[in-house]
Amino acid sequence: MSGAGLGPPRVLLVDDNIGDVRLITAALESAVAGIEVCAVTDSTLAAARLKDSLRAAAGPNLILLDLRMPKKSGLELLEEIKNDPATRHLPVVVLTSSEAAQDVQSAYARHANAVVTKPLGFHQLQSAVRTLCEFWLKVANLP
Numbered sequence: 001m002s003g004a005g006l007g008p009p010r011v012l013l014v015d016d017n018i019g020d021v022r023l024i025t026a027a028l029e030s031a032v033a034g035i036e037v038c039a040v041t042d043s044t045l046a047a048a049r050l051k052d053s054l055r056a057a058a059g060p061n062l063i064l065l066d067l068r069m070p071k072k073s074g075l076e077l078l079e080e081i082k083n084d085p086a087t088r089h090l091p092v093v094v095l096t097s098s099e100a101a102q103d104v105q106s107a108y109a110r111h112a113n114a115v116v117t118k119p120l121g122f123h124q125l126q127s128a129v130r131t132l133c134e135f136w137l138k139v140a141n142l143p
Contacts, residue, residue, distance in 0.1 A: 008034040009137045012053075012060040014046040014077065015039070015095070016069050023122055024064065024095070027129035032137060043072035047080060054086060062136045065112075067096045067103055075106055082111040089143045091136050 009032055015021050021039045028037050038053070038060065040046040053059045063081065067074035074094065081087045091113040096103065099117050107115045116132065119125045136142075 008036050009062070009133075010036045010038070010053075010058065010060045012046065012050060012063045013037055013039040014041075014043060014063065014069070014074065015066040016041045017066070020066070020118065023125055024129060027122070027126040028133065030126060031130040031133040035133075035137075043069045043074060043077040047072075047077060050081070050087060059087075060090065061142060062132075063090055063092045064095045064132075065092055067094060067098055067107065075110055078107065078112055079110045091140070091142065093132055093136070 011028055013021060013024055013028070015024065018041065021041065025037050025039055028035050038049060040049055050059065050063075065074045065078060069077070074096070078092055078094065081090060081092055088111075092111075094107045094112045094115045095118055096107075096115070097118045098104075104115045113136075114132075116128060119128050
């Protein structure tokens, strides 16, 4: 039972904080052998990369998305993803440092599949990422 399908699982990580990108990438790589992580620090670039990867039949199995982004917010990108028939099926987990109820409500209103507050310590982050990967890449049946 694998949600990732054929080939290595692919994750699109969208976060403008390079420190968080490094930590989350390390956590992903320790959680899933052979995982391919495409990290993008700009939502506009992330939208373009997503479309390109889908055209090449190498789209992500999971998107991890931060809310606070320059140029275009994570909420705007989430809305684009979920309003596009070509991408709406992709699971998007909002991984944010915000615990504000309004941010959580806004993300779910735009059809986020989950909202997770970034844990402060690396070991807690690693545990959270491992749990996300276990569910989204191994347990859930994805299209």
